[in-house]
Amino acid sequence: MYRYDEFDHKLVADRVNQFRGQVARRVSGALSEDQFKPLRLMNGVYLQLHAYMLRVAIPYGTLRSEQMRMLAHIARKYDRGYGHFTTRQNIQYNWPALDKIPDLLDELASVEMHAIQTSGNCIRNVTSDQYAGAIEGETEDPRIVSEIIRQWSTFHPEFTYLPRKFKIAVTAHKHDRAAIKLHDIGIVVKQNDAGEIGYEVHVGGGQGRTPFVAKKMTDFVPKAKLLAYLEAVMRVYNMLGRRDNSYKARIKILVHETGEEEMRRVVEEEFAKIDASNMLTVPQEEIDRISAYFAPPAFDSAPAESATFAQAQADNADFARFVRANVVAHKQDGYAIVNISLKPIGGVPGDATDAQMDVIADLAERYSHDEVRVTHEQNLVLPHVKLDDVKTVYDTLATHDLATANLGLISDQIACPGLDYCNLANARSIPLAQEISERFADLDRQYDIGELKIKISGCINACGHHHVGHIGILGVDKKGTEFYQISLGGAADENAAIGQITGRAFTEEDIVDAIETLVTTYTDLRADGERFIDTYNRVGMAPFKERLYD
Amino acid sequence: MAQHAAKGARFQAVTANRLSDGEVVYFSADNCWVESFTDADIADGAEAADALLARAMPDDFEAHVLEPYLFEVLEADNFYKPASVRETIRAAGPTVRLDLGKQAEVKAE
Amino acid sequence: MTDYHLVIDGATAEESWTYLDDEAPLSDAPSIISLSRLKDEADTLAEHSAPLGVILRADGLGKTDLGEDVRELAPFIDRLALIAIHFPAYRNGRGYSAARVLREEFNFTGQLRATGDVLYDQWAMMNRCGINAFELAADIDLATFQTALGELSGAYQPAADQNRGALWARGK
Numbered sequence: 001m002y003r004y005d006e007f008d009h010k011l012v013a014d015r016v017n018q019f020r021g022q023v024a025r026r027v028s029g030a031l032s033e034d035q036f037k038p039l040r041l042m043n044g045v046y047l048q049l050h051a052y053m054l055r056v057a058i059p060y061g062t063l064r065s066e067q068m069r070m071l072a073h074i075a076r077k078y079d080r081g082y083g084h085f086t087t088r089q090n091i092q093y094n095w096p097a098l099d100k101i102p103d104l105l106d107e108l109a110s111v112e113m114h115a116i117q118t119s120g121n122c123i124r125n126v127t128s129d130q131y132a133g134a135i136e137g138e139t140e141d142p143r144i145v146s147e148i149i150r151q152w153s154t155f156h157p158e159f160t161y162l163p164r165k166f167k168i169a170v171t172a173h174k175h176d177r178a179a180i181k182l183h184d185i186g187i188v189v190k191q192n193d194a195g196e197i198g199y200e201v202h203v204g205g206g207q208g209r210t211p212f213v214a215k216k217m218t219d220f221v222p223k224a225k226l227l228a229y230l231e232a233v234m235r236v237y238n239m240l241g242r243r244d245n246s247y248k249a250r251i252k253i254l255v256h257e258t259g260e261e262e263m264r265r266v267v268e269e270e271f272a273k274i275d276a277s278n279m280l281t282v283p284q285e286e287i288d289r290i291s292a293y294f295a296p297p298a299f300d301s302a303p304a305e306s307a308t309f310a311q312a313q314a315d316n317a318d319f320a321r322f323v324r325a326n327v328v329a330h331k332q333d334g335y336a337i338v339n340i341s342l343k344p345i346g347g348v349p350g351d352a353t354d355a356q357m358d359v360i361a362d363l364a365e366r367y368s369h370d371e372v373r374v375t376h377e378q379n380l381v382l383p384h385v386k387l388d389d390v391k392t393v394y395d396t397l398a399t400h401d402l403a404t405a406n407l408g409l410i411s412d413q414i415a416c417p418g419l420d421y422c423n424l425a426n427a428r429s430i431p432l433a434q435e436i437s438e439r440f441a442d443l444d445r446q447y448d449i450g451e452l453k454i455k456i457s458g459c460i461n462a463c464g465h466h467h468v469g470h471i472g473i474l475g476v477d478k479k480g481t482e483f484y485q486i487s488l489g490g491a492a493d494e495n496a497a498i499g500q501i502t503g504r505a506f507t508e509e510d511i512v513d514a515i516e517t518l519v520t521t522y523t524d525l526r527a528d529g530e531r532f533i534d535t536y537n538r539v540g541m542a543p544f545k546e547r548l549y550d
Numbered sequence: 551m552a553q554h555a556a557k558g559a560r561f562q563a564v565t566a567n568r569l570s571d572g573e574v575v576y577f578s579a580d581n582c583w584v585e586s587f588t589d590a591d592i593a594d595g596a597e598a599a600d601a602l603l604a605r606a607m608p609d610d611f612e613a614h615v616l617e618p619y620l621f622e623v624l625e626a627d628n629f630y631k632p633a634s635v636r637e638t639i640r641a642a643g644p645t646v647r648l649d650l651g652k653q654a655e656v657k658a659e
Numbered sequence: 660m661t662d663y664h665l666v667i668d669g670a671t672a673e674e675s676w677t678y679l680d681d682e683a684p685l686s687d688a689p690s691i692i693s694l695s696r697l698k699d700e701a702d703t704l705a706e707h708s709a710p711l712g713v714i715l716r717a718d719g720l721g722k723t724d725l726g727e728d729v730r731e732l733a734p735f736i737d738r739l740a741l742i743a744i745h746f747p748a749y750r751n752g753r754g755y756s757a758a759r760v761l762r763e764e765f766n767f768t769g770q771l772r773a774t775g776d777v778l779y780d781q782w783a784m785m786n787r788c789g790i791n792a793f794e795l796a797a798d799i800d801l802a803t804f805q806t807a808l809g810e811l812s813g814a815y816q817p818a819a820d821q822n823r824g825a826l827w828a829r830g831k
Contacts, residue, residue: 007825011813018810022780027569033612038750039780047616049640050651051572080650095650097571121750151815151826157787158759158818161752227816238756244724273764279817285830348646419636420644428635430646480634 001062001371002147002293004112011155012109015116019043020102027099040098042122042160043105044115048421051095055118056108060128060146060170061089061374065365068372070111072357078104083357085342085350087414087465088167089127089374090118094421116154121162123153123234127169129177130373133294134383136331139189140197141294142172145226148282148290152227159234163241164249166234167206174494179376181205181214181496182468184251185233190220198222203233203263204255207462211498212252215260217267223287225271227280232271240266297369297384302334306387309336318405319394321443325405327390336387338368340380340397341404341412345441346434349415350378359400367393376492377414377453379407409446410454410519411437414465418458418475419482425458427475427482432456435512440519449519452532455490468492470533471518472499473511484511488518488544489536502545514548521547559622561630562599563590564606565640566615574640574652575615577606583615586652587641592623592630663794667770669808671801672792676712676741685709691743694727697735704738712741714774715757729757736765744790746775755788762789762819782807789819 004012019039026036040046044055056071063071071091075083078100079093086092096104108114118125126146133141149168153159159166169178172189180186186202199221205214221229237251240258255263274280313320328337340360342350352360364372364382367389373381385393397403406412413436416422418429433456440446455469459476466472468490476483483505490499506514519532521544526535536544564577575583576590584590593599599620606618622633632638643651665672679690685704691712697704704711713735717726732742742761744754754773761767772792773785782793786808795804816824 005829007813007829011811011815014811014813021810027613029610029613033616035749035778035780047567047572049636050574050643051567095572099570121752148826154815155784155811156816157784157814158755159752160784161750161755161781235756235759238753239729240725242725243751243753277763282826283830286826289829419639420646425636428645430644434646482635 001064002059002143002290008112009109012112012114012116015043015114015155016102016105016109019105023098023102038120038161042117042120043101044118045098045101046119046423048094048417048423049419050421052098052101053421054093054096054101054104054115055086055090056093056113056115057118057125058089058091058113058374059150060126060132060143061130061376062132062143063364063372063374064111065361065370065372067111067113068357068361068364070108070113072354072361074104074107075354075357077107082351082353084348084417085352085374085378085380087376087378087463088125089376090125091374092417094417119165120160121164121166122160123156123162123166123168126150126153127167127178127183127376129171129173130375130381131177131328131337131383132172132373133296134330134332134335134337135173136329137174138172138331139191140172141291142170142178142189143294144287144291145187145189145199146170147293148227148287149230152230156234159238162234162238163243164246164251166237166251168230176492176494176496177376179465179468179492179496181494182207182211182465182492183214185230186214187226192220196222199226199229201229201233203267204252205496206250206252207465207467208250209247209460209462210253210256211462211467212256213496213498214252215255215263217264224281225275227282228275229267229271231280232267232274235274236263236266236270296332297371299332299335299384300386302386302388304333306334309387309390312391316391318398318403319391321447322394322403322405323390325409325447326403326407330384332384334387336385336390338382338385338390338393339375339407340382340402341406342379342402343406343412343437344401344404345406345411346438347401348430349413349433352380356400356402359396359402363393363396377412379412405443406446408451408453410440410449410452411446413437413454413456414469415456416458416464418456418464422458422463424461425475426460426477427458427484429456429458429464429473429475432473432475432484432508432511436515439512439516449523450531452519452522453492454515465492466490467498468496469499470531470536471515473515476505478505482508484508486511486514486518486548488541489533491533500541502541502548504549517547518544559599559633560594561623561625562593562602562620563587563623563630563632564602564618564620565590565637566606566618568615569613572616577602577618581605587632588629590623590630593620661794662797664797664799665792666795666801666804667792669805676710678714678743689740691741694731698731701735710740711738712743712770713739714743714745715754717745717747717751717753717775726753729760732761733765736761736767739767739769741770741772741792742767743772743774746773746777746781749776749778749781751776755784758785758788758790759819779803779807783810787814787818787820787822 025031046053169180169183188200202214326339368382369384415429415433419425455465456473457464457466472487474485485505487499579591593602642653689710
């Protein structure tokens with residue numbers, strides 16, 4: 001994992017002091033709320049319904065144990081004993097006091113963490129694949145380039161007051177777990193025919209009110225040229241992106257209105273100008289320095305099979321189910337990737353208590369080479385667990401309500417905070433996720449249904465990714481009452497797609513029944529081995545719609 | 551921000567969030583910001599509502615609170631309650647965490 | 660008299676320029692004119708010997724309010740001693756790109772000035788993008804300006820200033 005050097009430490013400390021000054025100026029009246037707002041946002045501070053909210057960055061979703069322990073400590077000392085892991089590999093605290101936030105940030109800085117650029121119209125936290133460095137088949141560890149992008153984009157003087165927010169995601173695997181095509185810029189680390197590593201760049205994806213899947217801008221940018229290319233995209237966006245209407249200000253609208261071809265031409269032209277100076281070619285020594293931090297941990301050599309692991313599954317059906325749903329093959333023989341679901345039946349998706357965070361930190365330290373990962377589906381991962389240790393890890397997780405064996409299943413839903421917390425929401429999301437999870441609580445039924453991604457947003461801003469749920473649910477407000485609109489066929493992976501709305505919205509009372517109708521329609525229609533999304537893609541909307549509204 | 555327009559509403563109150571900690575507050579008949587909705591001043595009619603909002607927003611209001619606004623209140627059996635789900639949740643706390651927010655403090659008493 | 664005081668290259672400076680309306684005749688004093696006038700009167704201006712500046716406006720132009728295109732200045736760069744970039748709102752960061760294009764692509768070496776809604780928390784970013792002249796509100800002293808510029812002690816990335824950026828400077 002990347003470790004700060006003196007420079008990184010100093011800059012983050014400077015930033016905390018700067019924010020301390022800004023808070024003081026706001027309190028003294030030297031700054032109006034209008035002037036303060038973008039400054040607090042760029043330090044992760046929102047105002048929600050009940051209190052301020054602080055969003056802390058977890059760059060490319062990687063945490064050390066001491067960092068996870070600090071997140072637990074922050075939850076205890078400055079908040080109400082819990083945190084909420086988000087779809088962009090951040091953690092949100094829902095109750096911090098403004099006047100205590102500078103102290104909180106000081107404590108975070110002590111473990112090389114911050115809330116810089118987790119909001120505001122700037123380049124946000126860079127996200128990546130939660131299995132980075134652990135899964136077989138990566139071109140290279142995507143966190144290397146993610147860290148370079150993190151540094152380049154931090155306090156970028158030209159791109160701090162963009163038309164709108166800007167999100168970058170990176171993957172280095174054929175299976176996209178980072179939803180890169182739904183980002184302003186999505187990067188695929190790839191190898192060309194000559195064996196050189198470079199980047200395929202997608203631009204203009206996004207959700208919100210006008211969802212778009214990103215367009216592939218270029219097949220291959222050589223490694224040394226990536227920052228020049230990114231700077232070109234950013235400059236084109238900053239100069240041509242609309243500022244007259246915040247709903248039309250994202251780069252996806254610019255790409256759409258300009259046209260893919262013309263956008264590519266303009267970007268290439270800008271890229272040629274910027275690249276001519278060679279100023280953005282990162283020195284090889286610096287790339288090597290950063291790469292070294294992501295070298296694989298010192299794995300023990302162990303056989304691919306573990307008798308202990310096999311026996312434990314034979315002896316314990318619950319553990320066997322956990323392995324089936326939540327444990328993924330590791331690239332290193334004798335190791336496994338262990339997913340920790342933050343979606344217990346009836347729980348709040350993505351929430352973890354301070355005690356749970358401490359437990360996970362301890363497990364990571366002892367059994368996972370000190371690493372924890374955060375996923376865009378609001379779960380956590382222990383990326384490097386020896387097969388022999390999986391059962392022990394499972395036992396500890398189970399005693400802390402962290403062993404729900406539902407990864408990728410119907411109860412593993414994404415949900416935004418919704419009207420229970422959020423200032424922008426029109427309807428609640430969490431209670432709906434809880435009801436759906438309880439309706440389908442029976443794990444055997446969930447396994448029978450198979451992979452099914454339900455994603456719930458409480459308003460059109462789509463923080464709950466409803467556009468890209470196999471089943472998406474959008475909360476709408478009709479005269480002060482909550483209604484829920486359904487869409488089908490969305491996907492956030494390498495086959496990214498935007499879902500189609502089924503028709504009129506459902507009331508709070510009817511929505512869970514409607515979901516059940518969709519599920520039984522699928523199980524009635526599915527061919528052998530088909531997931532919900534496969535069946536939908538084969539049969540289309542009509543049969544589902546018919547059953548839903550007859 | 552969503553759904554707190556109060557066009558055509560008869561009863562309205564003024565709410566905001568406190569600058570120092572973000573706590574939900576209401577403007578009272580004593581011209582101060584209070585934490586409980588039950589202590590909020592209730593305006594009857596559009597003119598009274600405008601006057602209430604004006605009282606809540608003197609020149610230096612930003613020294614104390616953020617973004618004050620009017621919201622609709624309904625009268626029921628001699629007491630008032632917020633009309634919208636949103637304001638009901640603000641006045642009580644998250645519906646998914648009954649141990650948090652103002653609802654928890656009321657219970658604890 | 661102006662309602663601002665000027666800081667150039669980190670020091671208080673006397674204002675020697677005048678913003679001219681499009682209708683006002685040019686004099687021998689240094690004048691800042693609009694981009695449209697610069698283009699329309701290019702031939703006459705070529706004969707004009709007094710120092711010439713231009714203001715690049717950002718708002719109220721066209722359906723999408725984009726503002727003027729910095730690259731339209733390309734043919735005139737050698738003729739200009741000053742370019743003022745107008746920031747219609749501190750949140751509108753389009754001018755930062757204009758500044759870098761002027762310094763890095765056009766190698767403009769004259770005075771690059773920020774005008775409009777230009778506040779404490781943006782000065783340092785503007786400075787890094789190559790803006791060297793600031794129209795500050797009358798009540799802001801030079802010390803405050805310098806504090807703002809020094810709040811962050813370093814940078815990760817190169818821009819239009821001398822700071823190469825940590826990604827390039829490490830190990831050097």
